[in-house]
Amino acid sequence: MSSTSADSGPGLTLPVWVAAAARAAALVLGGSSAPTSVDLRIPAEQGLRRVELHAASLLDGGQKALAISVCDPGDGLDLTRGLEIWVVVSLSSSREGLHIHAGEGVGRLEQNGALCISGFARELLELNLSDLLPVVGGLEVEVVLPRGRELALRTSNSAFGVVEGLALIGTQAEVQTSASPDQLQLARQRLRELTGQRGFAGRLTLVIGENGLDLAQQLGLSEQQPLVKSGNWIGPLLVAAAQSGVRQLLLLGYHGKLIKLAGGIFHTHHHLADARLEVLSALAVQQGLSLESIRALLQTASMEQAWGWLQAHDLKQAMGLWMAMAEAVEGRSEAYLKRYGCTGMRVGAVLFNRERQLRWAGPEGLLMLRDCGVQLHPVAADPGQGPSLR
Known part of the structure; x- marks a missing residue:
């Protein structure tokens, strides 16, 4: 059986393929014949989406069911392409409702071992399994990604405290590739809408990725000035912002991502450039x-480990280096703008760590944070936490 079709269409996020396999397994467990595709309900969407399956079957004499889907994220660079997703569904003898478990290759939160799953992914599973619960009763759903642990090594999951595999994250059904031109166009459109609004004061926050967006909203930055999520197309959006009348731009991102700007790399997708430790050095x-x-x-193996090592050996030196990094991001950004004839826009850089705490900022970033009523999170000396190197 094929894993994609004209009906389902390519370009669906990992949670959709997980939900498709889960529904197929639950249907088989409830007595249906093995489906070749399932129709899914998507949160906040009208109608159904048909998604094809690779296989489905009963196990253990009918006590469990397994279904397999194969991820198709569409065009563009995506490490989940061709990823097999196994979902094992069994009846719960002691609990009602739906219970989702992280199997092999599925990411867990390092702090408590809990399944790392986004609100959208959980809602998607609940939406497409809830109608089967009256028939089969409580369900135990185990998601297995056979290559998840291997692929997770090629992501920044560990930087955000996700271990053992790929996280089941995503905020919508369709893939929005951060490295694709379409994603850049959407960000430019959002920028034009915001700067064209009556009363726009010339101040903007440009956030890098979902973590940056979520943190900015938690800090209340969205109440102080408009937010735009950039993805990896930081350079072109800096230019577009300056050309659209932005005079003060706060750049907020994970330090392991924004350090690339300190090295003059303004498209930050890891397929195109890395050099983070080299820039740091x-x-x-x-x-x-x-x-x-x-x-x-x-x-060191990562920016987090580099910070931990230097913090353990000399906190003052570590803080100085990372604050210098933020200042370099500001300087390189302004140089990038001048290269394209854009002057008059101040750029402030603010960096956060894996716990999504604001730790470091350049001189402009500190001033802009102060204007927004936001402070950096202090760093306490903790020499016992730094990783050792041999």
């Missing part, structure tokens, strides 16, 4: 760190 040279420290930073 160059900044460390400028800050006068010892050769031994620079070598140690280059041996």
Whole structure:
């Protein structure tokens, strides 16, 4: 059986393929013959979406059912392409309702081991299994991603405290690839709408990705000035903002992403460029760190580990380096704008860590945060937490 079709269409996010396999398994468990496709209800959408299945079957003498779908994220660069999704559904003898479990290859939150699943993904599963509960009773749903653990090593999941596999995240059914031109056009459209509104004061917050957007909203930045999510197309959106009349732009993002701007890399998708530790090491040279420290930073596996190591050895030096990074983001951004003839827009950079705490900012970023009534989260000395290097 094929994993895609003209009916389902390519370009569906991982939660949709998980929900399709879950519904198919539940149908088989309830006595239906193995379906080749299922019709899904999507939150906030009218009608149904047909999604094809790879296989479905009863297991353990009819006590469980397994269904398999194969992820098709559509055109563009996406590591979930061709990913098999196995969902095992069984009757719950002691609990009513729906209970979702992380199987092999599915991401868990490092702090408590809980399944890492977005609100949209959970709602999608509940919406498409709730009508079967009166027939089969309580359901235990285990999601397995056979290659999830391997693929997670190629993501920044661990930077946000997600371990053991891929997170079941997503906020909609259709893929919006952060590296695709379509995503850039949507962001530009949003920018034009905001800057064209009556009373626009020339101030804007540009956030990088869903984590940045969520954090900005929690901090109340959306109440102070408009928000635009950039994805990986940061450079073109900086230029578009300046050309649209923005005079003060606050750039908010994860430090492991924004450091690329400090190295002059303004399209930040990992398929196109990385060089994060190399940029960090160059900044460390400028800050006068010892050769031994620079070598140690280059041996770390991530920006978080680099921060942890340097914080453990010299907190003052660590803070100085990361604040210098934020200042370099501001300087490189303004140089990028001048290259395209854009002057008159101030850029402030604010960086957050894996716990989504505001930690570092450049001089402009500090002023802009102060104007918005937001403060940086203080960093306490904790030498026992830094990872050791050998």
